[in-house]
Amino acid sequence: MNVTHRTSVARNGRAGSPTVRAAVVGAGFMGRVHAESVRRAGGQVVAVASSSPFTADAAAAALGAGRGYPSLDALLSDAEIDVLHVCAPNTVHVSVTLAALAAGVHVICEKPLATREADAAALVGAASGRVATVPFVYRFHPMIREMRQRLAAGEAGVLSTVSGGYLQDWLSESTDDDWRVDAELGGPSRAFADIGSHWCDLMEFITGDRIARLSAQTLVVHERREVSTEDVASVHFTTESGVVGTLLVSQVAAGRKNRLHIEVSGTQTSFGFDQEDPERLWVGRRRGNLVLLRDPDALSAQAARYSRLPAGHAQGYQDCFDAFVGDTYRAIRGEDPADGLPTFEDGLRAVRITEAVLRSAASGGEWNEVLP
Template sequence: MKKIKVGIIGSGFSALAHVEALRRLPDIEVVAISSRNKEKVDKIAAEFHIRQAYADPHELIHDPHVEVVHNCTPNHLHYEFNRDTLLAGKHLLSEKPLGMNSKQTKELVELSNKSPVVSGVCFNYRHFPLVRQLRDEIHSNKHGGVYHVHGGYLQDWCLYDTDYSWRMEQEKNGPSRAMADIGSHWCDITQYILGKRIVEVLADLKTVHNVRKKTKNQVSTFEKGDMFETQDVPINTEDYGSVLIRFEDGVQGVFMVSQVAAGRKNHLFLEIATEHLSFSWKQEEPNKLWLGKRNRANQELVRDPNLLSVEASQLTHVPAGHQEGWPDGLKNLMIDFYGTIKGEVKNPSFATFQDGHQIVLLIEAILRSHRNKQWVKVDNKRMDSEILLGELH
């Protein structure tokens, strides 16, 4: 069997998660990895038996053996490497955001539309079995129309003023942090389940720590900074926020995101109220789907392939009672993406570049809403390079 040859740009958490997910697929081989930290990337290549380690990502992109590129770099590098990969005619899977602003992402959409390659964005939460089951339940029309939605995404890794990473720096991360980093996941999964776009937002954002302590040698997002010499750095991106939303068919909702919620590690949750049932799903308990009822006992559907829709059951890999979680959702994304490359998947469910562009437009609308203190429409024709680095208020 001929294996598809893959190159990974990046050496952080996301890059290693991609490497591990791809190693679980029988017909994929990671043949190259790159990072500007040559010592680190050499170590990773040796550990995972990857043939080639590059200090220059462009060498990886133009390596004739590499057929598919995974862009797992910090946000400010996404546009450049995504653009160059598409121009090189390589298949591309990018971590989100697709670019730093909608001007960049619009250009990438146009490039991808002109290219025969497969391109996608890594919104991995779409690919949990019970997320697909929830989507199928909503689209079955058995439960009546959707009344409203609510939920959020809560973490605590930014709780203290000594918590610091490159994500605190607008030049590397972009003008939004909590909303763009984790709020984008909530918006994508909700739009995917409902099959509807969010078209209008009313946002209220907050920066808890206007000054954070940056260590002089800290490099990892989740590395603590309270044991090193620090310097004070002003912070202009949000630590949390709440957003009222309206969908294109008039359905309303609200969500909250926070990176300063003590005890919450990766609490992505969603509840959808329909005419006859309410549905609730949590990422930290991914093998359960709660079904709420008015005049009968509530139920809990577990991840059992025999109880799920055909499409949802295809996302399970072990029998009922054996737990599957975050790494398996990422594996399902890879199966979907590479099945599309091979022509085996005709109706892929991974997020497209158009989806990634729409999410950037949505985040920009949230920032405008907060600054203007009013409802703002998500304008798909707007190219908001005007969302400038600066103060939230």
């Protein structure tokens, strides 16, 4: 992928080894995850933008950045960077990303890419000529890649159903709060846009099939704001090939910390994956089931590529994030990032599914078409 950008990728002390210079907007949990992945990918966090001069130094210290800036404008006008990681609240993703693209830098933008379909489509257009990715990082679990490869090879036979969910409990008590709950910062959807979008992206990535129509219900369990966003979403859908699917999303499921699970059922073989147990892939057959363990020597080449540690040494969420950032940086350096790098087009797709969910829920569960 050859692109042009404002600054050339710097060279570090090793001959011919390029260093990607990164900046981050947002110094919260996701900003820290991004910054750690920058370093593990061989990049350098040279700057972070904060909301004021009083917090800039603290933000830089939190992320291990070279310098803190009191605003995005100050950062973009002064810092020499190759890529901006956007980890700010959802409703400012568009303005921050557009500013970065106009400055000639590549962008990694947290999901949701935007809170409206029109804005997400505008970002796709503005990103032409840049590397622009969205961290749908669960694609980078080795056992997800193994499932995808086996489905592509036809091992499942005829697919009939896809089921699963994404369950968390960090908002299960009425006193739990976060900026994501505020529609002015998080947008009109919370639980589905935040985590349901991950599940839908993963399902479409694994199967190569797309959600065509859906019927949804949402539920507000705790009224935390004048305008409350959903705590729970239940979705029934059919895909373009006719597969039937169900999805349950909740951020108020006590005891479930981050359980993304998906099962794909076929006439010959079924496959199941649970993100809280990512070292295993369940393989179901009529005459005997088995569990595949993450072992680089036994996996397909597509899965082994992302199996960074020997068998028995558990990999998890941060490893997925590292692989995603690593592939993005390979694209920035003009190298082949390998198959499956999630781009702004994938971010736009997620916004379109989210809007279909909200339309359906508002109409009492009527079936809605999902824009392609």
